[in-house]
Amino acid sequence: MANARKLCRGHKQLLPLVEFALREGWEICRTPRGHLTFIKPGLPPIYTRSTTSDHRADLNARAQLRRTLQQPESTGNRDG
Secondary structure, rough: OOOOHHHHHHHHHHHHHHHHHOOOOEEEEOOOOOEEEEEOOOOOEEOOOOOOOOOOOHHHHHHHHHHHOOOOOOOOOOOO
């Protein structure tokens, strides 16, 4: 598993988001262009920028991670 500080690459404002995601069980990777990808089996990946121009970007990304976790699985197969 990657170190939270290495994933942030000097962008201190990302550290709380990365630490939150790691605690919640997300795997975090960097795209070739440097964006962050949050991956959890059975859920769609979530992409976010590594630098933010919006002061609420961290809160918005956290909310998106939480909403994704709360969505029921959409596999199409429902036991009746």
